[in-house]
Amino acid sequence: MDKKLISKLEKIANDIRYYILKTTYNAGAGHMGGSLSMADIMSALFFNIMKIDPENIAMVERDRFILSKGHATPGYYSTLALRGFFPLSELGTFDQVNSRLQAHPDMHKCPGVDYSSGSLGQGLSIGIGMASGGEAVGRKFNTFVMMGDGESQEGQVWEAAMYAGANKVKRLIAIIDYNKVQLAAKTNETVDLEPLDKKWKAFNWTVLQCNGNNMREILGSIIKAVDISQNGPVVIIAHTVKGKGISFMEGKFQWHGKAPNKEEYINALTELGCLDREEL
Numbered sequence: 001m002d003k004k005l006i007s008k009l010e011k012i013a014n015d016i017r018y019y020i021l022k023t024t025y026n027a028g029a030g031h032m033g034g035s036l037s038m039a040d041i042m043s044a045l046f047f048n049i050m051k052i053d054p055e056n057i058a059m060v061e062r063d064r065f066i067l068s069k070g071h072a073t074p075g076y077y078s079t080l081a082l083r084g085f086f087p088l089s090e091l092g093t094f095d096q097v098n099s100r101l102q103a104h105p106d107m108h109k110c111p112g113v114d115y116s117s118g119s120l121g122q123g124l125s126i127g128i129g130m131a132s133g134g135e136a137v138g139r140k141f142n143t144f145v146m147m148g149d150g151e152s153q154e155g156q157v158w159e160a161a162m163y164a165g166a167n168k169v170k171r172l173i174a175i176i177d178y179n180k181v182q183l184a185a186k187t188n189e190t191v192d193l194e195p196l197d198k199k200w201k202a203f204n205w206t207v208l209q210c211n212g213n214n215m216r217e218i219l220g221s222i223i224k225a226v227d228i229s230q231n232g233p234v235v236i237i238a239h240t241v242k243g244k245g246i247s248f249m250e251g252k253f254q255w256h257g258k259a260p261n262k263e264e265y266i267n268a269l270t271e272l273g274c275l276d277r278e279e280l
Contacts, residue, residue, distance in 0.1 A: 005048065006215050012082065013043040013215070017245045018274045019078035019091055024259040027094045029103070033255040034148060035075030037179040037212070037240040042079040044218045045144060049226070054084040057111055063141050064114045064130050068123020069148035069177065070104040071257070077101050077110070085112035121154030123147060124174055128164050131172040142226055145174045150182030153191040158203070161235075165204030168232040173225045174205075176235065177212065179242040181253050200235045212238025246271050 016039040024030035046052070050063040067076050074094070081088045086100070093099035100109040104118030115126050127145035134141050151157065164172060178196070180187050187193060197207045206228050210217040218238065225234040242256070243249030246268045260268060262280075269275040 001216055009043045009215050012047050013040045016078045018272055020074040021268050023074045023091045023094045025265045026092055028259050029095050030074045030259055031071045031257045033242040034072045036244045037242050038075050038177045040213050040215055041218055046079050046083050049222050061141055064143045066115050066123045066127050066145045067117050068145055069151055070117030073105055080112040120151035121156040124157055124160040128169055131169050135170055142171045147176050149178045149187050161203040164233045171229050172233040173229050174235040176237050177240055178237050179240040181242040183256050184253055206234045209237045212240035213244050
């Protein structure tokens with residue numbers, strides 16, 4: 001795989017992390033942990049894999065993306081802004097009254113958002129509808145659904161998985177940001193998802209696994225998934241680290257939905273190598 005491409009996408013992922021940090025710090029609110037863990041995947045999808053055009057948002061043949069774990073908008077909005085869907089300066093309005101960038105994504109307000117989300121467990125069902133609808137009218141787009149592991153404890157996820165597998169829904173790719181930490185605990189301390197791969201296989205999905213914070217593995221898995229999904233649904237179990245990139249946040253549920261104070265902000269900027277980008 002092209003080393004220059006890997007390096008470019010890793011740089012973009014770091015930029016996404018920088019804007020996640022900046023956005024939540026300025027707003028004094030936002031879900032950082034799960035935004036940071038998915039940054040590498042978002043870089044790969046939006047800057048290499050997905051067929052999208054910020055100049056033609058409603059392009060019929062565009063690939064679709066659903067952020068099922070809809071609270072992770074600091075990561076979503078940072079990605080969309082960097083990709084050119086709206087100005088980076090607009091990230092400064094995050095979670096404010098009348099802003100297009102609400103705490104959960106609104107498809108009627110925010111450019112580039114394919115579906116409003118926030119009620120956990122529903123994204124895969126919507127993705128099935130999009131993929132099935134596209135197939136019914138002969139559209140050749142892919143539908144990607146980014147899911148959380150905490151929300152994967154919910155029943156609707158498994159009803160959707162059963163339906164998609166039984167009906168061999170094509171061009172549907174679910175990606176689980178499996179950082180193993182949810183709102184107030186580790187996932188295996190509440191409702192353990194293991195053996196996660198066997199459960200998806202039992203519902204007739206092709207299962208791929210990768211290190212979700214390793215760009216080479218991410219790209220390889222998504223490229224393979226796109227190919228396999230021409231015949232039925234594929235799920236990528238992406239093993240990630242909650243709060244990835246900022247050491248004092250990594251693996252800690254306390255950073256699920258918390259904004260940093262100034263000292264923490266400066267320390268995080270330093271770890272990301274972005275301190276020189278800020279006037280403090």
